[in-house]
Amino acid sequence: MVPFSLIDRPSPFHAAAAQSLPVFAVTPQQVEAGSIDPVALDWARKAGFKAEAGSMLLVPTSDGRLGGALFGLGGAVVDAPFLIGKLAKMLPGGHWHIETAPVDHGQLALGFGLGAYRFERYKSAKANDPTLTLPRDIDANEIRRLVAGTYLVRDLINTPANDMGPAALESAFRALAAHEGAEVQVIAGDALLERNFPLIHAVGRAAAEAPRLLEMRWGKGKRRITLVGKGVTFDTGGLDIKPSASMALMKKDMGGAAHVMALAAxxxxxxxxxxxxxxVPVVENAISASAFRPGDIYRSRKGLTVQIDNTDAEGRLILADALAYADEEQADLLIDMATLTGAARVALGPEIAPFYTDSEPLAEALMAASRTTFDPMWRMPLFKGYEKDVSARIADLTNAPSGGMAGSITAALFLKRFVDRASEWAHFDIYGWSAKDRPEGPQGGEAQAIRALYHLIAKGKG
Known part of the structure; x- marks a missing residue:
C-alpha cells in the first residue's frame, strides 16, 4: 500500500535486507532459563539485563561492532500489547528484524509501526529512524494499511488550523478520493441553504472560509456502509466563547472527520x-457579525427545529444535518465519529472510546472487535429517561440541555433523533488526542476505534 498522508513520510518498514540486525524480544523468564540466543544471553547476563518491560540492550559482535538488540517484554504483554512501539524510538537508525519473540508477530509489527510515528512537518531537522523487516508469517499489506490509517488520523489532527481550515480539509478529502478512485461531491457556502443543510450553514457562516459538506462514494457490494465525521477545523466556541485554556487543542475538533477518512482509506x-x-460536514466555529447566536432557532434538514442554547455545542448541529442526509439512503451500517463532549472524557478518560448504539448485536460485535484488535472502547447507555432533557420549550430540541449532567448521553440522544432508517447505527464520542507519549505513539493526535471498526467491517459483521 502507498500510504495516503499529508506528509511524504518514509515507511517504518523495509523489504528484507541482508544487512538487517536482529532484535530479540524476550521475557525475564527466558533470560533466567537461558532459552535465547547464546551470544545475546551471555551479553545480557554480563550487563545485568533483566528484560524488564520496555528495556533495551544493544548487543555487540565479537569484534566490537553493533550486532543486535535485546528488548524486554517484562510481564506486561497483555496490559501493554504495543509495548514494542518503544523500540522504534530506542533503536539506532538502520535496518532491523525480529529474530525471536514469544508473542504474535503481527501484533509486534503493528506496535513497531505505530510507535515509529513522528510529526515533523514543521521541523527543520529530521531524525534518522530505524526500519523493520515485516515478518514473513504475517499479512504485510494489512499491517501497512493499519499503520497508514493511523498516521493519516494523526497527521490531519496534528496539523494546525492555519494549514487545516475548511478548504484544506476538503483538499485532503479530494486527494484521498482520487488516490482510491472514489467519487466526490461538495456543497459549499450559500448552496448549503439552497440544498437544505441549514444547521451546517448556520454554524460555519461566520468564518472566513465557507462551510461545506463533503461526500465520497466508492465501491459496490451487498452491504451499504455510511461513515459521518465531524469536521470542525477550529472551535472558538462561537459567541459562547471558550476560555483560552479550553481553546488550545481545538485544532483537533475535526478529529471525527480524520477518523472516518482514515477508516474509509x-x-x-x-x-x-x-x-x-x-x-463530512466541515466548518470553522468562528466569531463575527454573522455568527449564530444563543437563543436562535433553526429548522434542521429533517424538519425538527433546534434551539441554540450554547453556540459551543455546535458539533451535534452539523452532524444532525449530515446524519439526516445519510439516513435518506438506508444504510446497513451507519457510523458517526466526533470529538463531541468533554463529558465523555470525564466518564472514560482519554484512551477509551465511548460508543452508543441501540443494536445489541452491533454492540457485542464492536466489543469483540475491540478485544481482538487491542483498540479500547466501551458501550455507553442511550438512556431513555434523559430524552426529556433534549427537548426545548419553544422548539423541538435544544442543542445544550441545562443541568450539566450526562452530557455525552444527551448528545447521543440528540443525534439519535436524526437517524430512523439505518439498519444499525453507532455514535462514537472520541477524544482523538494523547496527552502523553505512549509506546504506540507520541503526544498529539491519536486514532481511536478505527482498527476495531475496520476489523468488524472486513469480517462482514457490521
Missing part, C-alpha cells in the same frame, strides 16, 4: 466488497 485499500459513503 483502509476499507478502500483493502477493496472490501461494500458500497461505501462518507459524509
Amino acid at each position: 483502509m476499507i478502500m485499500n483493502a477493496k472490501l466488497k461494500v458500497e461505501l459513503r462518507v459524509l
